Amino acid sequence: xxxxxxxxxxxxxxxxxxxxxxxxxxxxxxxxxxxxxxxxxxxxxxxxxxxxxxxxxxxxxxxxxxxxxxxxxxxxxxxxxxxxxxxxxxxxxxxxxxxxxxxxxxxxxxxxxxxxxxxxxxxxxxxxxxxxxxxxxxxxxxxxxxxxxxxxxxxxxxxxxxxxxxxxxxxxxxxxxxxxxxxxxxxxxxxxxxxxxxxxxxxxxxxxxxxxxxxxxxxxxxxxxxxxxxxxxxxxxxxxxxxxxxxxxxxxxxxxxxxxxxxxxx
Amino acid sequence: xxxxxxxxxxxxxxxxxxxxxxxxxxxxxxxxxxxxxxxxxxxxxxxxxxxxxxxxxxxxxxxxxxxxxxxxxxxxxxxxxxxxxxxxxx
Numbered sequence: 001x002x003x004x005x006x007x008x009x010x011x012x013x014x015x016x017x018x019x020x021x022x023x024x025x026x027x028x029x030x031x032x033x034x035x036x037x038x039x040x041x042x043x044x045x046x047x048x049x050x051x052x053x054x055x056x057x058x059x060x061x062x063x064x065x066x067x068x069x070x071x072x073x074x075x076x077x078x079x080x081x082x083x084x085x086x087x088x089x090x091x092x093x094x095x096x097x098x099x100x101x102x103x104x105x106x107x108x109x110x111x112x113x114x115x116x117x118x119x120x121x122x123x124x125x126x127x128x129x130x131x132x133x134x135x136x137x138x139x140x141x142x143x144x145x146x147x148x149x150x151x152x153x154x155x156x157x158x159x160x161x162x163x164x165x166x167x168x169x170x171x172x173x174x175x176x177x178x179x180x181x182x183x184x185x186x187x188x189x190x191x192x193x194x195x196x197x198x199x200x201x202x203x204x205x206x207x208x209x210x211x212x213x214x215x216x217x218x219x220x221x222x223x224x225x226x227x228x229x230x231x232x233x234x235x236x237x238x239x240x241x242x243x244x245x246x247x248x249x250x251x252x253x254x255x256x257x258x259x260x261x262x263x264x265x266x
Numbered sequence: 267x268x269x270x271x272x273x274x275x276x277x278x279x280x281x282x283x284x285x286x287x288x289x290x291x292x293x294x295x296x297x298x299x300x301x302x303x304x305x306x307x308x309x310x311x312x313x314x315x316x317x318x319x320x321x322x323x324x325x326x327x328x329x330x331x332x333x334x335x336x337x338x339x340x341x342x343x344x345x346x347x348x349x350x351x352x353x354x355x356x
Binding site for chain 2: 014016018020021022023024025059060063098099100101104107108110111149151153154155157158
């Protein structure tokens with residue numbers, strides 16, 4: 001039976017054999033709050049190094065304990081030589097590690113000659129080789145020059161559609177760049193209408209978003225084409241169907257709130 | 267201010283920057299580089315992109331470790347607020 005000892009947080013640091021690279025800030029806050037209330041309930045797994053201890057399992061608990069202002073935390077000390085292997089066994093059963101983290105960790109252990117080959121890692125874990133290669137395919141980075149910014153990609157990723165459709169959305173966004181609020185609407189529609197092609201939805205939203213057509217004019221198209229143009233002291237607002245003007249209003253420029261309301265109604 | 271929501275994307279952003287730095291280091295034949303925000307801006311903000319800001323967002327919001335280790339290189343975050351990275355070839 002392993003003995004639990006209390007070790008000062010100042011002597012503990014995260015192990016270099018911890019595959020975790022990114023964490024969820026919300027879950028971190030929950031953990032800090034829980035530790036502030038109840039203390040660290042589950043001991044950390046540590047091993048001794050020259051000047052202190054490295055934490056094999058529990059680096060998030062350690063970070064949260066430091067933030068909560070604890071001086072000591074409960075730990076179980078294990079043998080240092082086996083650290084990379086134990087870490088592999090522990091962390092591969094955790095669900096919230098991303099594919100890239102797992103793949104990078106396996107490749108790193110092979111590069112550091114802890115294991116001879118990827119096959120040996122798979123034998124150690126008791127899984128087939130194809131499991132690892134499937135994981136690696138999922139983790140492979142996309143092309144460096146994907147035009148969309150990471151925040152947009154994150155929005156697409158959060159959408160509840162199949163991966164194939166997500167890829168098509170990202171590709172279509174190169175042709176139809178949308179401002180963030182419009183993209184959010186478009187993604188919601190794609191989610192709600194799975195039968196519709198995502199490219200068509202994005203195209204429709206692209207044409208419906210207001211575009212500057214001249215120095216003083218903005219247009220958007222839906223069923224009709226709408227034009228908002230500034231003429232001296234008034235703002236002209238008209239709807240067109242082809243060349244035929246369906247209606248036209250002139251609004252004093254000081255009543256811009258009205259224009260905005262009208263524009264939002266469309 | 268836009269927020270980054272996805273852990274996967276944050277990691278991907280950091281790894282991409284690491285790969286970019288690895289390429290630069292290889293071109294210049296360096297084993298170690300200290301990269302400040304000026305260099306990052308030059309590298310990541312081409313064509314009005316906001317790559318540097320996204321990297322800052324990813325590091326500040328998601329970085330659990332100060333050290334990112336891959337089989338080829340390690341990237342140490344010396345300052346997460348105003349990004350200062352130390353790249354080392356392994």
